[in-house]
Amino acid sequence: MAEILDGKRIAAEIRSEVAKDVEKLKQDLGRDVVPCLAAVLVGEDPASQVYVRNKQRACEKAGIEGRTHRLPADTSQAQLLELVDQLNKDDTVNGILVQLPLPAAGNGGAGFDERAVLDAVDPLKDVDAFSPVNVGLLMQGRPRFLPCTPHGIVQLLHRCNISVAGKHVVVVGRSDIVGKPMAMMLAQRDGSCGREVANATVTIAHSRTANLAEVCQSADCLIAAVGVPEMIKGNMVKPGAVVIDVGINRVGDKLVGDVAFAEAAEVASAITPVPGGVGPLTIAMLLHNTVLATRLQNT
Numbered sequence: 001m002a003e004i005l006d007g008k009r010i011a012a013e014i015r016s017e018v019a020k021d022v023e024k025l026k027q028d029l030g031r032d033v034v035p036c037l038a039a040v041l042v043g044e045d046p047a048s049q050v051y052v053r054n055k056q057r058a059c060e061k062a063g064i065e066g067r068t069h070r071l072p073a074d075t076s077q078a079q080l081l082e083l084v085d086q087l088n089k090d091d092t093v094n095g096i097l098v099q100l101p102l103p104a105a106g107n108g109g110a111g112f113d114e115r116a117v118l119d120a121v122d123p124l125k126d127v128d129a130f131s132p133v134n135v136g137l138l139m140q141g142r143p144r145f146l147p148c149t150p151h152g153i154v155q156l157l158h159r160c161n162i163s164v165a166g167k168h169v170v171v172v173g174r175s176d177i178v179g180k181p182m183a184m185m186l187a188q189r190d191g192s193c194g195r196e197v198a199n200a201t202v203t204i205a206h207s208r209t210a211n212l213a214e215v216c217q218s219a220d221c222l223i224a225a226v227g228v229p230e231m232i233k234g235n236m237v238k239p240g241a242v243v244i245d246v247g248i249n250r251v252g253d254k255l256v257g258d259v260a261f262a263e264a265a266e267v268a269s270a271i272t273p274v275p276g277g278v279g280p281l282t283i284a285m286l287l288h289n290t291v292l293a294t295r296l297q298n299t
């Protein structure tokens with residue numbers, strides 16, 4: 001039976017470090033700054049609702065001001081860009097997060113050009129690290145902000161004393177948010193992308209990968225970020241592998257990951273649960289980035 005990697009506990013540890021970072025920032029700047037994170041939520045995607053709620057609570061506990069701007073699903077692209085512009089210019093706002101996915105066309109709305117919205121966020125306030133500038137800096141191994149979910153996973157591996165150096169990591173999923181940056185960060189040469197978690201041999205697998213099961217079976221560390229409930233079965237896991245489940249899928253009233261947990265846990269040496277695994281770490285790293293943004297904007 002695999003060790004359960006307690007993301008919730010590690011996230012709490014990181015959040016208490018972030019709270020101390022806020023105090024340190026006040027000392028360094030010699031005034032009472034309160035970092036402020038503005039989240040923009042358009043429409044009513046259920047996963048986004050959970051995220052916004054948890055994020056708000058976590059901000060408060062860490063001494064960060066959390067503001068949520070809720071807009072109806074039929075908001076226009078121009079109205080959304082106007083809000084982003086306003087937040088860019090607002091000196092009291094240090095971090096901006098536009099909740100994805102933006103509502104699709106229909107329900108009275110015309111849909112959004114997501115790329116254009118993300119491009120509009122000031123790179124110095126881009127705590128998701130989705131802007132092209134921040135993605136480029138990451139690719140070049142000199143990141144400003146690290147994307148929250150991959151960074152959370154790096155922290156989890158580090159704090160659980162799991163090294164990926166020289167090991168085969170298979171990342172299933174190639175999204176801009178998780179799969180792509182995760183692969184880059186683990187393959188890097190040094191610790192530039194968070195602690196000394198580096199030097200992995202990385203394969204990116206996806207929906208068109210031939211023999212996905214065999215590819216997964218060759219992974220010393222398997223990271224599932226596909227958004228398909230319980231797609232990774234126990235027989236796709238190499239005995240003794242470390243399994244990181246990024247999926248947050250609502251099935252009925254239950255949250256399940258991208259990994260069939262019970263089966264996989266019988267084979268793996270360590271595995272993250274859902275909930276209580278990667279999700280809470282994503283939020284912890286978002287808070288970390290908000291404090292970092294506040295520091296960058298004030299020095």
Ligand SMILES: Nc1nc(=O)c2c([nH]1)NC[C@@H]1CN(c3ccc(C(=O)N[C@@H](CCC(=O)O)C(=O)O)cc3)C=[N+]21
Nearest residue numbers: 048050051054098099100101128275276277279280282
């Ligand atoms: N711009 C943007 N950045 C994001 O990072 C982003 C986003 N948009 N849109 C939505 C997704 C989803 N996401 C979650 C993160 C943590 C939990 C989380 O904390 N989950 C808890 C459980 C929640 C529950 O109890 O229901 C857990 O896994 O233990 C959930 C969802 C971030 N996302």
